[in-house]
Amino acid sequence: MADIRVPKLNNNDTEYLVVEWLVEDGKPVQAGDPVAVLETSKAADELEAAESGHLHHVAGLNTWIAPGAVLARITPEAVPASTGAPVTSGVLPASASVASPDTPAAPADVPATGAPVITDPARALMDGLGITVAQVTALGLPIVRRGDVERLAGSGPSPRAGERAGEAASGGAAGTHPLSRVQRAVARAVTTSHGTIPAAYTVVKFDVGPLLARTRGLSREVRRPVGLAELFVQAVAALHPAFPLFFASVEGDRARPAEAPRVGVTFDMGQGLYVPVVHDTGSLREIADTLMRYRLAATEGDFRERDLTGANIAITLHTDADVILAIPFVFPGTVCALAITSPQPEVVLGEDGAVTTRTVANIGLAYDHRLINGRDAALFLAALRMELH
Numbered sequence: 001m002a003d004i005r006v007p008k009l010n011n012n013d014t015e016y017l018v019v020e021w022l023v024e025d026g027k028p029v030q031a032g033d034p035v036a037v038l039e040t041s042k043a044a045d046e047l048e049a050a051e052s053g054h055l056h057h058v059a060g061l062n063t064w065i066a067p068g069a070v071l072a073r074i075t076p077e078a079v080p081a082s083t084g085a086p087v088t089s090g091v092l093p094a095s096a097s098v099a100s101p102d103t104p105a106a107p108a109d110v111p112a113t114g115a116p117v118i119t120d121p122a123r124a125l126m127d128g129l130g131i132t133v134a135q136v137t138a139l140g141l142p143i144v145r146r147g148d149v150e151r152l153a154g155s156g157p158s159p160r161a162g163e164r165a166g167e168a169a170s171g172g173a174a175g176t177h178p179l180s181r182v183q184r185a186v187a188r189a190v191t192t193s194h195g196t197i198p199a200a201y202t203v204v205k206f207d208v209g210p211l212l213a214r215t216r217g218l219s220r221e222v223r224r225p226v227g228l229a230e231l232f233v234q235a236v237a238a239l240h241p242a243f244p245l246f247f248a249s250v251e252g253d254r255a256r257p258a259e260a261p262r263v264g265v266t267f268d269m270g271q272g273l274y275v276p277v278v279h280d281t282g283s284l285r286e287i288a289d290t291l292m293r294y295r296l297a298a299t300e301g302d303f304r305e306r307d308l309t310g311a312n313i314a315i316t317l318h319t320d321a322d323v324i325l326a327i328p329f330v331f332p333g334t335v336c337a338l339a340i341t342s343p344q345p346e347v348v349l350g351e352d353g354a355v356t357t358r359t360v361a362n363i364g365l366a367y368d369h370r371l372i373n374g375r376d377a378a379l380f381l382a383a384l385r386m387e388l389h
Contacts (some may be wrong), residue, residue, distance in 0.1 A: 002051050002074045005339070008067045009040050010309045011333045015064040016040050018071070020055060026078055029055040036071060037143075045305040047071060054078045085342075118144045125149045127178055184376065186273045193329045201327050202377040204385075208343050209359035210387055222237040224288035228350050228361075229265060229317050233291070235387040236280035236313060237261040243380050245371050246313040246336045255371055256324040263346060264311030267298035274298055275331065318342055328366050335371050336380075339364040 009016060020037040023029050049055065049242040053074040059065045084238055118126070118138055122144050124137065131152060136144045139152065179187075193199070211231055218226040238246050240261040247258040263276040276294045280286045297303050313336040316328045321342045328337040341362045348356045363384070365377050372380075 001076075002053070003070045003168065003334060004035065004047060004072045005065050006038065006047070006065050006069050006071050009038065009045050009305055013040050015066045016045075018059050018061055018063050018065055019044065022046070024048075025054045025055070026055045027055060029053065038065070038071075041303065049074060061221040065245075094171065115304060116141055122146045122149045123244035125153075129153050154157060154218050155220060156256065160250075169264040183273070186321060188244065189332055190329050192332045195331065198332045199330050199366050200369045200372075200374065200377070201364060201366050203362050204324065204378075204381050205360050206363050206385060206388070207358050208361045208388075212343060212359060215335065222285040222288055224285060226284065226288055226290060228340060228343075229291055229315070230288050231314055232317075232338070232389060233263045234276050234281060234284055234288050234357065235384055236315060237263055237278075238387050239380065239383055242383060243376075245376075246275045246367070246380055248335055249312065249333055250335065250368060250370055258312040262312050264314040264334075265294065266314065266328075267294060273313060274308065275314060276302070276303055279308065279310065281366060314338070315340065325362060325364070327364060328346070330366050330368055335368045337366045 004017065005387070018036060019039045021035070022037065023035045025035065029049045029052065031033060031049055031051045033049050035049050036047050037044050038047060039045075050073055053076050056073045056075065058070045065071060080367040116139075118133070118136065122136070125146055126149055127134075129149070131149060135152060138147065139148060141148060143362055170302045208228065211228060215226045217230070218231075238313050238356045240258070244257040245255060247261055248255040249258070250256075261321050262283055263278045263281060267274045267276065273298075274294075276297070278290050280290065294303075294307070297307070311331065312334055314328065314331055314334060315388060316326065316337065316339045317342050318326050318339065321344060324344075325338040325343050326341060330337050339362075343359045345357050346360045348358055350356065363381060365381055
């Protein structure tokens with residue numbers, strides 16, 4: 001018999017909602033088959049069977065389950081329902097748990113029994129279009145997602161759609177803009193960071209002209225787009241052996257170093273802030289491949305849960321030429337965050353009176369003062385400069 005335990009899907013949640021079973025209780029399953037969908041504060045994630053056999057549900061549908069708890073069991077043979085394993089600790093009925101604003105919940109105006117689970121993107125769209133809970137309940141779906149609401153809206157006008165549109169045009173209360181799930185997650189992270197991390201900031205000026213000149217040749221060499229993002233990810237990851245505390249996490253009064261560098265890179269394409277993680281920093285081509293895929297995903301918000309978890313350092317690149325200083329927040333669970341401004345020309349007057357021009361960018365490091373001091377930050381940035389050159 002093998003247990004399917006819930007992995008840690010992200011650093012923001014202490015429990016997840018079981019929103020869908022993909023394999024019925026007692027049915028056969030093959031290793032690698034998706035068996036259940038769990039909803040987190042960021043996305044829906046499918047869990048897979050680790051081996052073949054017969055699947056037996058341990059957690060109930062629409063219940064909360066904690067990381068490490070048993071979601072299901074796989075036995076070599078079918079087991080009668082009467083002998084099934086009881087629900088383990090770490091699993092709570094949805095009605096017994098305190099739901100956060102970012103998890104689907106049964107609405108107050110519909111009885112809990114038979115009510116669908118409505119994801120936050122779906123609920124935000126419902127609010128914007130004036131679609132009621134009763135309307136989506138009539139769809140007969142156990143889980144209502146944004147696409148279901150879009151299809152419902154396309155099938156005919158909702159009772160309040162015209163009213164909402166008029167209120168929005170006149171600036172009424174109903175015309176307010178709902179916060180997206182992504183932005184609510186960012187807000188929680190910023191609040192946690194500012195409330196728990198004693199952060200400091202150091203900024204230096206880099207001459208990035210030689211780097212920009214190298215990118216053209218490197219792009220041809222690896223046959224992938226290479227820019228400052230790719231080079232900074234590679235250089236930061238290379239500093240992990242010499243500066244392990246910069247990739248660590250703080251647990252009480254102790255630091256836990258990371259086994260390997262995992263570099264988060266921020267993307268804001270107008271749909272919210274995403275910080276996907278470059279897990280494989282072994283080669284520039286692998287980094288370029290990953291970032292190219294993430295750029296495409298960022299335009300649609302089409303990230304997998306594993307793309308957005310596991311970072312132990314973060315990099316933010318600013319492309320607006322008017323931004324000369326940017327102070328990133330340190331993501332909870334990490335110790336450092338780098339900010340890189342857009343390269344700008346700078347006139348330099350030499351000792352001999354000669355005037356030259358170079359291309360510079362301000363590179364800032366926000367850091368957790370519990371582990372890192374100003375001298376450490378300066379040494380890290382100096383080492384980063386050497387790594388890039």
